[in-house]
Amino acid sequence: MKPIEIGIIGAGRIGRLHAENLVRMNGVRIAAISDLFPEPAREWAASIGIPKVSGDYRELLQDASIDAVLICSPTGTHVDIITEAAQAGKAIFCEKPVSLELERTYAAIEAAERAGVPLQIGFNRRFDPNFRKVKDFIEEGRIGDVHSVKITSRDPNPPTPDYVKTSGGLFLDMAIHDFDMARYLSGSEITEVYAMGGVLIDPAIGEMGDIDTAMISLKFANGAFGSIDNSRKACYGYDQRVEVFGAGGSLTADNEYPNNVRVSDGTGIHSEKPKYFFLERYSASYVQEIEDFIAAVRGEREVPVQGRDGLQAELAARAARISLLEGRPVKISEVTESLKEASAQ
Amino acid sequence: MKPIEIGIIGAGRIGRLHAENLVRMNGVRIAAISDLFPEPAREWAASIGIPKVSGDYRELLQDASIDAVLICSPTGTHVDIITEAAQAGKAIFCEKPVSLELERTYAAIEAAERAGVPLQIGFNRRFDPNFRKVKDFIEEGRIGDVHSVKITSRDPNPPTPDYVKTSGGLFLDMAIHDFDMARYLSGSEITEVYAMGGVLIDPAIGEMGDIDTAMISLKFANGAFGSIDNSRKACYGYDQRVEVFGAGGSLTADNEYPNNVRVSDGTGIHSEKPKYFFLERYSASYVQEIEDFIAAVRGEREVPVQGRDGLQAELAARAARISLLEGRPVKISEVTESLKEASAQ
Amino acid sequence: MKPIEIGIIGAGRIGRLHAENLVRMNGVRIAAISDLFPEPAREWAASIGIPKVSGDYRELLQDASIDAVLICSPTGTHVDIITEAAQAGKAIFCEKPVSLELERTYAAIEAAERAGVPLQIGFNRRFDPNFRKVKDFIEEGRIGDVHSVKITSRDPNPPTPDYVKTSGGLFLDMAIHDFDMARYLSGSEITEVYAMGGVLIDPAIGEMGDIDTAMISLKFANGAFGSIDNSRKACYGYDQRVEVFGAGGSLTADNEYPNNVRVSDGTGIHSEKPKYFFLERYSASYVQEIEDFIAAVRGEREVPVQGRDGLQAELAARAARISLLEGRPVKISEVTESLKEASAQ
Amino acid sequence: MKPIEIGIIGAGRIGRLHAENLVRMNGVRIAAISDLFPEPAREWAASIGIPKVSGDYRELLQDASIDAVLICSPTGTHVDIITEAAQAGKAIFCEKPVSLELERTYAAIEAAERAGVPLQIGFNRRFDPNFRKVKDFIEEGRIGDVHSVKITSRDPNPPTPDYVKTSGGLFLDMAIHDFDMARYLSGSEITEVYAMGGVLIDPAIGEMGDIDTAMISLKFANGAFGSIDNSRKACYGYDQRVEVFGAGGSLTADNEYPNNVRVSDGTGIHSEKPKYFFLERYSASYVQEIEDFIAAVRGEREVPVQGRDGLQAELAARAARISLLEGRPVKISEVTESLKEASAQ
CATH class of the missing domain: 3.30.360.10 (Dihydrodipicolinate Reductase; domain 2)
Structure with a gap:
């Protein structure tokens, strides 16, 4: 079976946590990680085998080999990235909250729904x-x-x-x-x-x-x-x-x-x-959360926490x-x- | 030391509970218990050594040998009995709530304060x-x-x-x-x-x-x-x-x-x-509550739960x-x- | 119902403990307590209503009104007192161990069995x-x-x-x-x-x-x-x-x-x-132990811990x-x- | 830093458990696994990235690139493999017990001591x-x-x-x-x-x-x-x-x-x-046990459970x-x- 290819947007604490859980999963490959400040992440990324570190999340969205993205960047960026990722046809996992403005949260959810891509919100608990x-x-x-x-x-x-x-x-x-x-x-x-x-x-x-x-x-x-x-x-x-x-x-x-x-x-x-x-x-909840997301990307189940839940x-x-x-x-x-x-x- | 003489008003479940705790205490004597329906209480009262069962609480208030009364009758009777017991100079223990009308609760508390008698409310917990x-x-x-x-x-x-x-x-x-x-x-x-x-x-x-x-x-x-x-x-x-x-x-x-x-x-x-x-x-809290009340009647301490607390x-x-x-x-x-x-x- | 009349032999810590539990029981009366040194026990005995303090346990055994004795004296005295109490026809409660010599323990148990009196050993736990x-x-x-x-x-x-x-x-x-x-x-x-x-x-x-x-x-x-x-x-x-x-x-x-x-x-x-x-x-086990003994004296049940258990x-x-x-x-x-x-x- | 190269002898339940823990560790590489019956292990070995499955443990001992071996084969084989692995200069981790005959256990321990190689016994608890x-x-x-x-x-x-x-x-x-x-x-x-x-x-x-x-x-x-x-x-x-x-x-x-x-x-x-x-x-103890063994292979600490402990x-x-x-x-x-x-x- 072809592995699921993942792009991670944001290489802060939570992005790295998800990455380290993903590298231990079978049938999953992290294709790239992006961060506005990519340099500090390069050594860490290499140590766990992530082949590419980008300074621009759009590179990940444009990479046709990537099936799904994890949005772990600051809250203020979530809506724009969800919208663009939905348009690019990626399955989306986004950390909570979607945004600080309800109107924009609605818009992001609708973008994902229109594009027909799964959108999971990071309620890990x-x-x-x-x-x-x-x-x-x-x-x-x-x-x-x-x-x-x-x-x-x-x-x-x-x-x-x-x-x-x-x-x-x-x-x-x-x-x-x-x-x-x-x-x-x-x-x-x-x-x-x-x-x-x-x-x-x-x-x-x-x-x-x-x-x-x-x-x-x-x-x-x-x-x-x-x-x-x-x-x-x-x-x-x-x-x-x-x-x-x-x-x-x-x-x-x-x-x-x-x-x-x-x-x-x-x-x-x-x-x-x-x-x-x-x-x-x-720690166990983060592992399970991503496993369930990957299963949803594979089409084996529904996304367990929907955009509407967020x-x-x-x-x-x-x-x-x-x-x-x-x-x-x-x-x-x-x-x-x-x-x-x-x-x- | 002369024992504290107690009158209990109300021979229902809670009145009997207090009575049974009091008979095990040193330096305390239950002089009488009253109940609107005294007959059903007589056998029980005799079995624990209470010498007198009355159908009228006023008998207890008029008994000069009684130092303190426990008011265990229905809530609607509390205020009148507190007021009369205060006038009779008895130390008073009253079950909660004092009344269902705040104005009357105030009045009862003031009656006790005016008479200078201790008034303890039955917050046993x-x-x-x-x-x-x-x-x-x-x-x-x-x-x-x-x-x-x-x-x-x-x-x-x-x-x-x-x-x-x-x-x-x-x-x-x-x-x-x-x-x-x-x-x-x-x-x-x-x-x-x-x-x-x-x-x-x-x-x-x-x-x-x-x-x-x-x-x-x-x-x-x-x-x-x-x-x-x-x-x-x-x-x-x-x-x-x-x-x-x-x-x-x-x-x-x-x-x-x-x-x-x-x-x-x-x-x-x-x-x-x-x-x-x-x-x-x-069960332990009821024992301690009455012990503290008796100590207050003896003047060894303040009443632990005041009328104002009620x-x-x-x-x-x-x-x-x-x-x-x-x-x-x-x-x-x-x-x-x-x-x-x-x-x- | 005529109350059970109890004699307590030994007014040390454990004898007093049993006495204080017995005075709270219905249908039981402590007729007397004995101790080799009776003086120190007199005030305490009066305070809980024991009418008689003796310096000689034999007085209790000779008192025909006494139904049962509690043997709370030093271990070395147990066998002789059990034997005499059995001969006097008293129901017997004896603290553990019966004796420090097995032959004497046997003898005491046999004395009780011969006399047909109940013998309970104080395994309170x-x-x-x-x-x-x-x-x-x-x-x-x-x-x-x-x-x-x-x-x-x-x-x-x-x-x-x-x-x-x-x-x-x-x-x-x-x-x-x-x-x-x-x-x-x-x-x-x-x-x-x-x-x-x-x-x-x-x-x-x-x-x-x-x-x-x-x-x-x-x-x-x-x-x-x-x-x-x-x-x-x-x-x-x-x-x-x-x-x-x-x-x-x-x-x-x-x-x-x-x-x-x-x-x-x-x-x-x-x-x-x-x-x-x-x-x-x-504390609860001591109460229950004596309640069960009293029930056995009344003939309502077997003695719960027999001499043979001791x-x-x-x-x-x-x-x-x-x-x-x-x-x-x-x-x-x-x-x-x-x-x-x-x-x- | 050059990774530690590991050979695992025995592909049963416990050998596979150690393998799966090792693949998640940084700076460690499983070079090969051996089993008397290698076929059933091949698919599993491939899935976690073990490059070689052998039918003969001696192949692993002769592989100069291998720094350490884990002996997870049946108890009866432990002593011979320990002895040969010691002679081959490998650091050794051996499951318990070393053997069912004390004389042979002594001999194995002495072989490791003579060769100056670390020998850790699998007391994971x-x-x-x-x-x-x-x-x-x-x-x-x-x-x-x-x-x-x-x-x-x-x-x-x-x-x-x-x-x-x-x-x-x-x-x-x-x-x-x-x-x-x-x-x-x-x-x-x-x-x-x-x-x-x-x-x-x-x-x-x-x-x-x-x-x-x-x-x-x-x-x-x-x-x-x-x-x-x-x-x-x-x-x-x-x-x-x-x-x-x-x-x-x-x-x-x-x-x-x-x-x-x-x-x-x-x-x-x-x-x-x-x-x-x-x-x-x-599960956590198995991870820690192997981490401590790897640290000992690296010379960072003593082996935490010695042959003499076994x-x-x-x-x-x-x-x-x-x-x-x-x-x-x-x-x-x-x-x-x-x-x-x-x-x-």
């Missing part, structure tokens, strides 16, 4: 073995109808001020994963968001108009309720847990730990903190932002209505 | 060894400033329709414990409540104008956030957990279990459900009710303002 | 809710045939040299509980013991000819194997766990903890040490002692044979 | 993140002097009769890993072994003169004690745990699980069985066999003495 097992149990009916979904999502350390500035804010940058998880686990659309938030960790984040702590309530179309608890700094490390409660029971997924050794001594019982951050915690999470993040600013619950329909009005003008 | 340890750690500064308090509070089975009818609704009947716990653990006053809720379990509850499932968001005066998750029916039993997150770490308190045996077999690893309901889970929890419950009905966050100050206006008219 | 649940599961067939029983049994602190001197040694004083637990859980008799042991904690214990650390292997009549791990000092507290492995699965019972609070901070995840020692850990545990302890001294496995039959030979001479 | 952490804590002094080491080691299913026949028996085939773990964790040599064992699972195993269940007691040179509990069949999966107890505390390492999801429902709380068997449980574990297994057959504790010195006598004749 869906592929975590624990969360996936929770989802499986829900679908098997182990807990009956879902009544509530509770998500704890805390980073070990706040991002740098530079990062915060262009991040789109806590809701679009961080909670967007949780909005997606809430939809994934509830099996229903978010219909209303009420977001409380504040600056409890780093005043510098507040000076940039962002928050570092949030408590978000959700309503779902199926009548269930949700709660998301975000912090930019949990001193004990990356805290990523879910709990789903239903008519027939509850499901919990805990953090993962570097090891399970327990020390009992004169002061108590002690064990290690959770795995430090997303690279450690979600859009729905962005809608919730946008609603959360409005809710925080205006101090009131915001319906998702209000956000979509305002978009329609805007586009109608 | 504060005395649970797990939650108390969480509180101790917070006060010792183990996790620094509190950023969020998350409370899971689910009953094993919904109450009967009859009970629901006069209960005051989920917020005043059930969540009131959680509002108190939120204040206790955060060390701060609730300033805003946003309550989502619905009928996901039993339509009969909805027909009575109540809900059986709620997801409540809180803001605290110190900038922290809170979340309370209520259900009238967790099929695996009484689910009562808290998690407090702060600048320096997090604290979690789990449920308690009948035993800790784990069975590993071909289908997985299995252990028992949590203790069934409040009588099982909170009031604050009722204010939050009232705000939650308004929030649910009107679909918007409600400030506690809005509730207190409207009370002032009402009383000014 | 059988009544621990966790171990009892393990036993229940085994009897229900949850794990099929038992293949191995593993017992961890470590004290938080070594006894004083004075105690060690008269204790009968680690096997008879401490491991005897574990030999009983091994029989109880395996549902089979111990047939062979191999004991390794040494002085790893306190040389003073070694100077008295005893050991402070042991690793014991067991064979059972049903083909199963066992292991007991003893230490006189676990710096993290009382460590009492069992694990039973069988054809259909395994069962584990953990320690109990003062609370279940977990602290997550920058150094890891922390929780409390197990409950400190037997008074804390086994004997079997002593046989295993004796075999362990020989095994340690001679560096070889010792069959229980070898010990019983040597007893028969001795008695035949 | 030392590289498990949990057990390694236990070892690290011991070496850091977290629990002070070690008093006891307890190892639970149970397979999910018994091997086939064919396998049992040539396996060398439970002690040499299965418990040998545990003897090595006992030495590794105690930091001391085993001096005495007492082994109980029987056939509780499969009579066919007994018919071949082997056992399927064992309970082994150990003494260590440093005064500590040990216990190993083996079963060929734990119906809930691979059960691999250790507990080390010392003067300053205890350390426990648990099994690993496919996920950490907990289901609470009306029947209790449920989670998954441990990872199924060694391929699942020890020998010591075999001595303990031999002592266990004698102990079981003769029903008595056996000193390791007795085994080495008899070897010396044998070789002196």
Whole structure:
């Protein structure tokens, strides 16, 4: 079987992570990687056998041998690259969020749909073995109808001020994963968001108009309720847990730990903190995510996280932002209505 | 030392529970118990050595030998009995909620304050060894400033329709414990409540104008956030957990279990459900609660849960009710303002 | 119903513990307590309502109103008191071990059997809710045939040299509980013991000819194997766990903890040490043990731990002692044979 | 840097496992693999890029470009191949046990020592993140002097009769890993072994003169004690745990699980069985083991598990066999003495 040929756009941390997972897969070949600043990536690319490093992503799009591209460049570039890659007929994997502007996210999704190419959004947490097992149990009916979904999502350390500035804010940058998880686990659309938030960790984040702590309530179309608890700094490390409660029971997924050794001594019982951050915690999920994408490129399955999934999470993040600013619950329909009005003008 | 003489008003489940704890304490004597229907209580009272069963609580208030009364009668009677007991100079322990009308709760508290008698409200969960340890750690500064308090509070089975009818609704009947716990653990006053809720379990509850499932968001005066998750029916039993997150770490308190045996077999690893309901889970907390009350009657310490604590929890419950009905966050100050206006008219 | 009248012989720590549990039971009355040194016990006895404190246990045996006696005096007195109490027709509860000499233990058991009075031995751990649940599961067939029983049994602190001197040694004083637990859980008799042991904690214990650390292997009549791990000092507290492995699965019972609070901070995840020692850990088991004894006195059930159970545990302890001294496995039959030979001479 | 060239001898399950780990490592190249039956391995070898499959391991030994060999062929071939590989100057990794005859194991080790080539034995469990952490804590002094080491080691299913026949028996085939773990964790040599064992699972195993269940007691040179509990069949999966107890505390390492999801429902709380068997449980340990071997080939570190480590574990297994057959504790010195006598004749 001819291997799938992949082009990777963006050679930063996440682009390299995907590349290193891809080189270990059978039937896949990384044809090229591009980056606006290609020089720093050359030695690394050679070491894992990527034959070409380009300074221009368009070279990859024009390369007819390339079947699929992974868009790992900064958020601001996603929409243009999706649109061009769709026109070039490539299967597309794009990191989240698609964009910071809903209208542009719509446009990108429509471009992919028009071109008939698969578009997968990088919500890697869906592929975590624990969360996936929770989802499986829900679908098997182990807990009956879902009544509530509770998500704890805390980073070990706040991002740098530079990062915060262009991040789109806590809701679009961080909670967007949780909005997606809430939809994934509830099996229903978010219909209303009420977001409380504040600056409890780093005043510098507040000076940039962002928050570092949030408590978000959700309503779902199926009548269930949700709660998301975000912090930019949990001193004990990356805290990523879910709990789903239903008519027939509850499901919990805990953090993962570097090891399970327990020390009992004169002061108590002690064990290690959770795995430090997303690279450690979600390493298995990144592998599975790309395997599922490659399977979709091969036509063996649907893309597991669609462009429309990216859009729905962005809608919730946008609603959360409005809710925080205006101090009131915001319906998702209000956000979509305002978009329609805007586009109608 | 002369023993403390106690009168118990109300010989229902909770009155009997307190009585059985009191008879095991040194330096305490139950002088009498009253109930509107005294006959059914006589045999039980005799069996644990209570010398007198009365059909009229006023007999107890008029008995000069009685130092303190426990008010375990229906909620609708609390305010009158508190007022009369205060006038009679008795130390007072009253089950929650003080009343279903805020104005009357104020009046009862003021009556006790005017009379200079101690008034303790029955928020027994504060005395649970797990939650108390969480509180101790917070006060010792183990996790620094509190950023969020998350409370899971689910009953094993919904109450009967009859009970629901006069209960005051989920917020005043059930969540009131959680509002108190939120204040206790955060060390701060609730300033805003946003309550989502619905009928996901039993339509009969909805027909009575109540809900059986709620997801409540809180803001605290110190900038922290809170979340309370209520259900009238967790099929695996009484689910009562808290998690407090702060600048320096997090604290979690789990449920308690009948035993800790784990069975590993071909289908997985299995252990028992949590203790069934409040009588099982909170047995230690009821003992400690009454011991602390007796110590306060003896003048050895302050009453650990004041009348004002009962009031604050009722204010939050009232705000939650308004929030649910009107679909918007409600400030506690809005509730207190409207009370002032009402009383000014 | 006329209450059961109890006499307690020995007003030390364990005698007082049983007394305090008995006063909380319905239908039971402590008629008297005796101690060689009665004065120090008088105030305590009065405070819990024991009407009589005697300096001579025979007074209790001669009191026809007394139905049953609890023998909580030093081990060296057990056999004589059992024999006399049996002759006086009292139901007997005796702390473990019956004696430090097997011939005398036999004699005491036979005296009780001849007199037809119930004799219960104080193996309280059988009544621990966790171990009892393990036993229940085994009897229900949850794990099929038992293949191995593993017992961890470590004290938080070594006894004083004075105690060690008269204790009968680690096997008879401490491991005897574990030999009983091994029989109880395996549902089979111990047939062979191999004991390794040494002085790893306190040389003073070694100077008295005893050991402070042991690793014991067991064979059972049903083909199963066992292991007991003893230490006189676990710096993290009382460590009492069992694990039973069988054809259909395994069962584990953990320690109990003062609370279940977990602290997550920058150094890891922390929780409390197990409950400190037997008074804390086994408080529920002591209550249940005496309730079951009282039920047997009332004729409602068999005595749950017979004199013969005490004997079997002593046989295993004796075999362990020989095994340690001679560096070889010792069959229980070898010990019983040597007893028969001795008695035949 | 020139890559390390590897030859793999034996293309069975474990040879393929090492190969697949090696192809993911940088700076390493598998030059060839040999197997007595090379045909079935060709397609697999091609798929992961191994350029050559040979029917004769000597071809690999004669290939001067090959720096190191992994001996993954049947146990009976180990000694000859080690000897020849040593003479050929190859660095050697050999699966356990080196042989089923102690004299031949000695000879192989001496051959490697004479040739001055590194010889690593495949005790992969030392590289498990949990057990390694236990070892690290011991070496850091977290629990002070070690008093006891307890190892639970149970397979999910018994091997086939064919396998049992040539396996060398439970002690040499299965418990040998545990003897090595006992030495590794105690930091001391085993001096005495007492082994109980029987056939509780499969009579066919007994018919071949082997056992399927064992309970082994150990003494260590440093005064500590040990216990190993083996079963060929734990119906809930691979059960691999250790507990080390010392003067300053205890350390426990648990099994690993496919996920950490907990289901609470009306029947209790449920989670998954441990990872199924060694391929699942020890996948990380196999990677680390080979990385450490490659580092030793590069001269960056000592071989982490020496030939002498393999020998010591075999001595303990031999002592266990004698102990079981003769029903008595056996000193390791007795085994080495008899070897010396044998070789002196």
